[in-house]
Amino acid sequence: MRQIVLDTETTGLNARSGDRIIEIGCVEMINRQLTGNNFHHYINPERDSEEGALAVHGLTTEFLSDKPKFAEIVDEFRDYIAGAEIIIHNAPFDIGFLDAELERLNMPAFKDHVGEVVDTLVQAKEMHPGKRNSLDSLCDRYGISNAHRTLHGALLDAELLAEVYLAMTRGQNTFSMDLGSHDDGDDASAEVVEIAEVIVLAANEQELADHEALLDSLDKQTKGATVWRATPVAEVPAN
Incomplete structure (x- = not known):
């Protein structure tokens, strides 16, 4: 199974008000093994970052001014994610921005290009109710070092999230759920969870x-x- 762990950085918090993506980082896993076939681009958003966002990611307008626009990397990006299961922490945020960028180019929505989308924030809240479930908190909980994370970065955060996801789902070869209706009209759902052999x-x-x-x-x-x-x-x- 091919999985892509994805993260973005943006100029602000609201895609609907015109905030844009400035960085995309993706990490590929095949059969739960990191392959090293990563995808990473800084993107010229054609606007300034909000002060609060700049404090988080540190990517200045000057630094991004000579980077490619989203339209210039979109085909490479779509080819990379095509058909894969996508793993995102707080998926609605990143997907909202990706959908806005694709809509500007009159392209189908993000989910039309990929398979399942797994939201690790939803998973973490189910597994650790009432606790903090930010990426930093999960790194601490699962003993994953994030000491080198002084600023947010899409590729770095995707790499950390890949480790968190593997720790959260240890012993499972798949964490997908196929929900739908059979042709006979009966509602049915099947959850496929393969557990590693217990010695x-x-x-x-x-x-x-x-x-x-x-x-x-x-x-x-x-x-x-x-x-x-x-x-x-x-x-x-x-x-």
Whole structure:
């Protein structure tokens, strides 16, 4: 399965009011392995960044002035993302800006070019309700170093998000859900989740003896009231 982890930087927060994309960074994974086939472009937005946005990404109008416009990189971008599953943190934000750029060029919306879109912010909120789920917070939670992230950058953030996503979905070869209706009219949904093989190691003779000694001690202290020996233990087949 081909997956693309995507991030953008923008001149501001509102695509509808004319803010533009100034950087796109994408990281490719195939079968959950990073390939090194990344996509990265700075883009001339033909306008200044808002002060708050500039403080976040540090990409000045002067720096971006000689960079290609979105129209000049759009074909390369569409070829790169074509048909892939896209992974984004807070997907509505980035997709809103990408849709606005594509609309300016009279091109189909972003989702028409790709497969599924996975929003890791939605996933994180489901997995960690009530906790902070920013990219920095998730890096801290999963032990991923982001010490080199002094400013936001689309490619750097995409690389960090790829590590976060792999940590969040460890043991799963796919995290896609196919929702739809069969031809017979019955609503149906199928979730495909493949879990990595679980390796079971049986206790050796010394470990079993230590375990029995511990249970003997507990029985003595509780006068035989513990539940471990009262509950049958399923045997583990030998490898």
